[in-house]
Amino acid sequence: MRTTRLLAAAFSAAILLTGTAAAASAAEVHHYVALGDSYTSGPFVPVQRLDPLGCGRSTANYPSVVAAALHVGAFTDVSCAGADTTNMTRPQQVPFNGTNAPQLDALRIDTDLVTLGIGGNDYGVFGSLVSTCPGLRASAPTGNPCEEHFTTNGVDTVATAITAIRPRIEAVLAAIHQRSPGARVVVVGYPRIAPENGYCPDVLPFADGDYAWLNRVESDLNEAIEDAAADGAAEYVDTYGPSRGHDACARGGSAWINGKDQNIFAAAAYHPLKAGMAGVAAVVLKALR
Template sequence: MKLSRLGALSSSLLLGALLALTGTATAHAASSVQGVDYVALGDSYSSGVGSGSYDSASGDCKRSTKAYPALWAAANSPSSFAFTACSGARTGDVTSGQLGSLNASTDLVSISIGGNDAGFADVMTTCVLNSEATCLSRIATARSYVDSTLPGNLDSVYSAIRAKAPSAHVVVLGYPRFYKIGGSCVVGLSDTVRSAINSAADYLNAATAKRAADHGFTYVDVAGGFTGHEICSGDSWLHSLNWLNIGESYHPTAAGQSGGYLPALTSAA
C-alpha cells in the first residue's frame, strides 16, 4: 500500500509539474508573439486588393483589414505592426518607399513581390484580349524576364531588408496558380493558355524561392493552400476577370487571404 501510494503521489507530482511547464511554455509562446515587432511589405497580394474593406487612409495602395498581414496582427497582437504593402508595387517601390518602418528591433517581416516586375498585369491583359499565340508569346517574354532581370531586383530588395532589419525573421510568400485545368469554366481562355499561366506562376515562384533561400529568408509556397480553390474550381478564392472592378481581377478574395495566405504566414512566422 505504501509503495502504491508513493507511486500515485509521484505520478500526481509529475503530472502537476508537466502541467505547470506546459502552462509556462504556453504563456511564454504567447508573450513572445505579443512582443514581436512586425512589418508587412509587398504588392497587392499583401495589401489585400480583392478582399475589400480597404483603409481609406491607404489611398491607391488599397490596404485591407482582410489582408493576411492585418489578420495575422489581429490574431497575434504583436507589440507593433507596420503595414506598408501597396497595390502595384514593384521591387523598386519597396526599396524606395516601404522600408521606413524597418529597424534593428524588427522581429518579423513578410513580403510578396516580383509579380509586377515580371509583368503580371500585362500578361493577363494580353491573354484576355488577344490571340492564343500572342498570349503565349507574352508569357514567354515574362519567363525570360524572370531568368534575366528579376533575380537581381529581388536581391536588391532582400539585401535592403536585411541591412535595415538585421535580426528579423523574413517570410517571403509566393503566388497561387490561377486556374483549375479541366474545371468548371466553359468560356474564356483555353486550357492551353490556362496551363501556360499556371506554369508561369510556378516559374516565378521557383525563382523567388531560390533568391529568398540564398538570403537566408523563409519562402512559403501558397499554391498548395489554393489547390481546389482556383478559378474554374467552383469554389474559387481568386477573382476572375472583373470588368466592373478591373483592379481586383486575378487577386485573392477575402477567403483567399484568410484561407490561403494567412495559414502560410502563420506556419512560417
C-alpha cells in the same frame, strides 16, 4: 486559516504565471512589418484602409490576419497595389493623388518579423498577362495565342523577365537584413490563379491552351522567388501548392482568387478574395509556428 492563506497564495501565483505566459506569448513578435504588392494589400477586400486609399490595403489581408493571430506587439502594413521591387526603396504614386512611402522605411532596428510578397509586377509581368491574354482568346479559343504573343524568335519573353526578377528580390532581402538584422524574414509566394485541369472562360477568359502556359509562368515566378529567398537568407512560404483547388475556376465558394469581373465589394479582378487572404494567412501561420 493557514490553509486558506496558502490556497489564496497559490491561486494568486497561478494567475500571475498565467498572465506572464500570456504576456510572453503576446510579446513573442515585437514588431511585424508587411511588405508587398496587391496580392498582399488586398484591393477591394473589405474593409479598405485610407492610408492611402490608392494602395488598396485591406484590414482583412493576410498580414492583418497573421498579426491578429500572433497577437503581435506592433504591426505595420505598408503593402501597396501596383508595387514592384523598386518601390521598396522609392516612393510610389497611387490613385487619388496619394503616395506610399518607400516600403523599407517602415523597418526598424527592433523589427523582428517581416513578410514580403513581391515580384509579380516587375517588368510588367502580371499586368501584361491580364491585359493581353483575354483579348486574344477569340482568335484561337482552343489554342495558345497569348503564349505565342509573348514568344519572340522562339524565346519566351515572360520567362526571360522572370529570370531577371530573382536578383531584384535578392537585393530587397539584403536591404531588409541590413535595416532589421534581427528579423525573421518570410517571403510569401503567389497562390494559384488557373486550375490544374479544365477551363472556365466565363471567369478566366484565357484561351484553353494558355491555361497550361499561365500555370507554368506562375510556377516559374514562384520558383524564382523561392530561389531568391534561399540566397537571401529568408524563409519561403509556398502558397501555390496549398491553393490547389482554390483557383479562380473553383466553384461552391471555394475560390481564393477572383475572376475577370472587378467587384468593388469583394476583390479586384484576378486578385485574392477575402477567402484567399484567409487561406494564405493560414499557410503563413503554419510556417511561422
